[in-house]
Amino acid sequence: MLNIVLMGPPGAGKGTHALWIAKDYGLPHISTGDMFREAMASGSELGNQIKAIVNSGGLVSDELTCALVKERLSRIDCENGYLLDGFPRTIAQAEALKTFGKEINREVNTVMNISCPDEQLIERIAGRRVCPKCGASYNVTFMPPKKKEGICDECGTPIVQRKDDNAESFKVRLANYYKSTAPLMEFYKGEGLLADFDGSIGAADLKKALVAFLEAHK
Ligand code: AMP
Numbered sequence: 580m581l582n583i584v585l586m587g588p589p590g591a592g593k594g595t596h597a598l599w600i601a602k603d604y605g606l607p608h609i610s611t612g613d614m615f616r617e618a619m620a621s622g623s624e625l626g627n628q629i630k631a632i633v634n635s636g637g638l639v640s641d642e643l644t645c646a647l648v649k650e651r652l653s654r655i656d657c658e659n660g661y662l663l664d665g666f667p668r669t670i671a672q673a674e675a676l677k678t679f680g681k682e683i684n685r686e687v688n689t690v691m692n693i694s695c696p697d698e699q700l701i702e703r704i705a706g707r708r709v710c711p712k713c714g715a716s717y718n719v720t721f722m723p724p725k726k727k728e729g730i731c732d733e734c735g736t737p738i739v740q741r742k743d744d745n746a747e748s749f750k751v752r753l754a755n756y757y758k759s760t761a762p763l764m765e766f767y768k769g770e771g772l773l774a775d776f777d778g779s780i781g782a783a784d785l786k787k788a789l790v791a792f793l794e795a796h797k
Pocket of ligand 1: 640
């Protein structure tokens with residue numbers, strides 16, 4: 580069974596690879612970023628509460644984020660595995676996941692970390708476009724839609740630029756990554772769960788490496 584945490588800096592390729600991993604291995608894709616964006620788009624109380632934080636590149640509180648993830652993982656569709664994308668992002672979240680994971684029988688058993696040098700991350704984020712409907716990621720330079728310019732290959736929806744994919748928010752997100760999220764690599768190394776992947780090699784080669792790993796670990 581694959582109870583996966585997918586981690587890496589913003590722009591490393593988590594979203595791109597999460598989509599096919601979830602599909603090919605039949606895992607629910609749980610992206611806290613998507614959950615927050617959906618809440619913001621729906622204008623719910625939660626959405627309004629977190630809008631300013633998310634758009635500026637800040638981190639939503641551990642308490643709120645952990646409560647959302649615990650509820651989501653508790654659902655029956657996570658019984659035979661899941662793919663967490665963008666969670667945990669702090670040591671406190673990882674500790675909480677460890678505790679409630681045991682409690683609800685959803686312990687993490689695989690952590691895949693995608694690393695990538697900063698210069699490449701900046702380039703990728705600047706050109707990134709996403710599908711607001713299905714979450715597919717594109718890049719105007721490196722990975723444009725194949726069928727029609729500006730239109731999602733998967734579901735036909737016009738692709739957009741995320742509000743937080745600007746230079747200023749990116750700076751904050753990268754700083755938060757190094758300060759709060761990068762220490763998780765040591766945490767999961769200590770748990771004997773960490774597998775490292777080079778995200779600078781291009782999406783097709785990275786996919787090959789991830790497939791080889793997943794086939795050996797499923
Ligand atoms: P992402 O789509 O993973 O890049 O997430 C977009 C934004 O959602 C982040 O920049 C944060 O503002 C917020 N967010 C997503 N996941 C978390 C998390 N685990 N903890 C706190 N904030 C998060």
